[in-house]
Amino acid sequence: MGTKNLHQLECLPEEQCCSLFQKIVFEECNVAGNVRASLEKTGREIVGKCKGLPLAVKAMAGLLRGNEDVNIWKRILKNEIWEAEKGTAQTEKPLVLPALKLSYDHLPSHLKQCFAYCYIFPKAYVFDKIELVKVWKAQSFVQSSGQDTIDEVGGDYFDELLMRSFFQVFKIDDKKRYRMHDLIHELAQSVSSPYCCQVKANEPCHVSDRSRHVALLRNNAEQAALEVIGKSKKLRTFLFPGEHLKSFGQALDKIFHSMKYMRLLDLSSSTMLELPESVKEMKLLRYLYLSQTEIRKLPKSICSLYHLQTLKLLGCLWLFELPKDLGNLTNLQHLELDEMFWYKSSTLPPRMGSLTNLQNLHVFHIGPESGYGIDELKGMIYLKGTLRISKLEHAVNAEAAKLKEKEGLEKVVFEWSDTDGRPRDEAADEGVLEDLQPHSNLKELQIFHYKGTRFPSWIRDGLLQNIGTISISHCTRCKILSLGEMPRLGNLYIKGMQNLEEWPEVQYPSLHKLKISSCPKLKELP
Numbered sequence: 001m002g003t004k005n006l007h008q009l010e011c012l013p014e015e016q017c018c019s020l021f022q023k024i025v026f027e028e029c030n031v032a033g034n035v036r037a038s039l040e041k042t043g044r045e046i047v048g049k050c051k052g053l054p055l056a057v058k059a060m061a062g063l064l065r066g067n068e069d070v071n072i073w074k075r076i077l078k079n080e081i082w083e084a085e086k087g088t089a090q091t092e093k094p095l096v097l098p099a100l101k102l103s104y105d106h107l108p109s110h111l112k113q114c115f116a117y118c119y120i121f122p123k124a125y126v127f128d129k130i131e132l133v134k135v136w137k138a139q140s141f142v143q144s145s146g147q148d149t150i151d152e153v154g155g156d157y158f159d160e161l162l163m164r165s166f167f168q169v170f171k172i173d174d175k176k177r178y179r180m181h182d183l184i185h186e187l188a189q190s191v192s193s194p195y196c197c198q199v200k201a202n203e204p205c206h207v208s209d210r211s212r213h214v215a216l217l218r219n220n221a222e223q224a225a226l227e228v229i230g231k232s233k234k235l236r237t238f239l240f241p242g243e244h245l246k247s248f249g250q251a252l253d254k255i256f257h258s259m260k261y262m263r264l265l266d267l268s269s270s271t272m273l274e275l276p277e278s279v280k281e282m283k284l285l286r287y288l289y290l291s292q293t294e295i296r297k298l299p300k301s302i303c304s305l306y307h308l309q310t311l312k313l314l315g316c317l318w319l320f321e322l323p324k325d326l327g328n329l330t331n332l333q334h335l336e337l338d339e340m341f342w343y344k345s346s347t348l349p350p351r352m353g354s355l356t357n358l359q360n361l362h363v364f365h366i367g368p369e370s371g372y373g374i375d376e377l378k379g380m381i382y383l384k385g386t387l388r389i390s391k392l393e394h395a396v397n398a399e400a401a402k403l404k405e406k407e408g409l410e411k412v413v414f415e416w417s418d419t420d421g422r423p424r425d426e427a428a429d430e431g432v433l434e435d436l437q438p439h440s441n442l443k444e445l446q447i448f449h450y451k452g453t454r455f456p457s458w459i460r461d462g463l464l465q466n467i468g469t470i471s472i473s474h475c476t477r478c479k480i481l482s483l484g485e486m487p488r489l490g491n492l493y494i495k496g497m498q499n500l501e502e503w504p505e506v507q508y509p510s511l512h513k514l515k516i517s518s519c520p521k522l523k524e525l526p
Contacts, residue, residue: 011052024061056099062164119188327351384408399435
């Protein structure tokens with residue numbers, strides 16, 4: 001479009017580089033005066049080798065952060081890689097590479113493989129931390145240690161790489177996302193070859209028998225996929241980045257039959273209407289990406305992929321049900337479906353309680369038949385986020401759900417069916433709700449069509465000290481709104497409580513939104 005004034009970004013002045021270096025390397029670190037002076041002297045020489053490039057300075061600072069051993073700093077300064085890179089100004093190789101390569105060389109081995117793997121994602125790719133950890137888990141790059149879960153350990157891996165400037169923060173709609181600087185991506189390319197490979201448009205395919213992780217960046221997915229699987233039978237990752245519509249044609253069945261070592265397979269944004277039964281041949285598959293497809297149903301054979309950890313089905317608008325043997329996938333941790341699926345699906349597969357590693361189950365419909373009881377929730381201790389329990393009129397021994405032990409849940413919805421005024425045992429409803437006490441970490445609670453005359457003790461006694469939002473709707477028999485003191489309650493919604501008459505005096509210091517509708521007998525507020 002043109003501009004009148006050009007601003008040429010020069011290299012950062014030496015003093016500014018030193019200031020940046022010191023800010024990072026001595027952050028949260030109290031170093032004795034004489035030691036710091038020696039470190040600063042050596043550090044200034046290291047900064048000089050970064051040639052005014054801030055990314056190189058940050059990489060070196062991240063490497064030496066918190067390290068007070070002057071000898072280690074001097075070894076970094078004298079490393080032969082600085083000399084080896086001299087004279088590269090005439091080539092396309094960036095001058096910044098020595099600092100970045102040094103930073104990589106000093107990474108622990110588990111971080112090296114996590115970083116190198118990221119090369120299969122294209123330049124300027126926007127990373128989501130949680131999603132990347134799932135991918136690393138699928139490749140067994142993350143090992144649990146101590147009391148931390150694998151997800152927590154994987155998060156620590158990412159944070160360490162971020163601290164060392166291998167990733168940069170990139171915000172989208174106030175959500176933290178991350179990118180790799182182009183030069184960091186080139187470093188990943190150099191250290192991941194030949195195991196990680198990108199197959200780009202208008203470039204020869206460099207996949208070989210040694211390739212393990214391949215990203216296909218061509219539009220003709222079928223032909224390119226056939227070419228790749230013809231050159232390597234030991235792929236562990238087959239990725240198709242980009243949201244352009246892809247057609248796999250005859251390649252899909254051949255992938256399933258020939259790729260016996262596959263851990264992660266991306267078939268998203270494709271014209272696929274059904275998944276072939278031959279998917280069962282991929283016995284080691286841990287991550288299956290089927291989002292943004294027109295798939296109508298999943299084959300029964302998918303339930304034999306016993307190692308599967310992540311099944312992504314977001315944006316599958318024509319998918320209305322899950323296979324009845326889904327409970328066989330006992331290692332499944334992430335079942336990702338749109339919110340709309342949970343609302344349009346009236347029944348879920350039986351024996352969902354077998355999925356004891358599952359972290360997200362938005363809806364659980366209780367039924368009177370075996371395999372649909374509320375006790376299925378008993379062993380699902382890793383559930384996080386939102387859980388809506390519906391058809392609570394069928395609940396028997398609700399305490400068996402052990403909601404009190406599920407500390408990862410932030411929002412819980414308790415829902416009885418609207419029986420249009422038909423009689424229901426109010427004592428039974430009261431007993432069920434009393435037994436469904438959630439963990440004190442809960443942030444939001446919703447109750448619909450409850451027919452008890454009073455609320456449970458854990459609400460009356462104010463045991464939910466972290467609750468921020470409460471919605472009570474069409475609980476038509478309650479006469480007293482007996483909510484205990486809740487210091488963090490900010491939003492309270494009350495609707496359709498036809499017999500509500502009394503609201504005892506209580507303190508809600510954080511309340512900023514109160515909405516009351518269709519409560520004709522309530523004449524006075526606290």
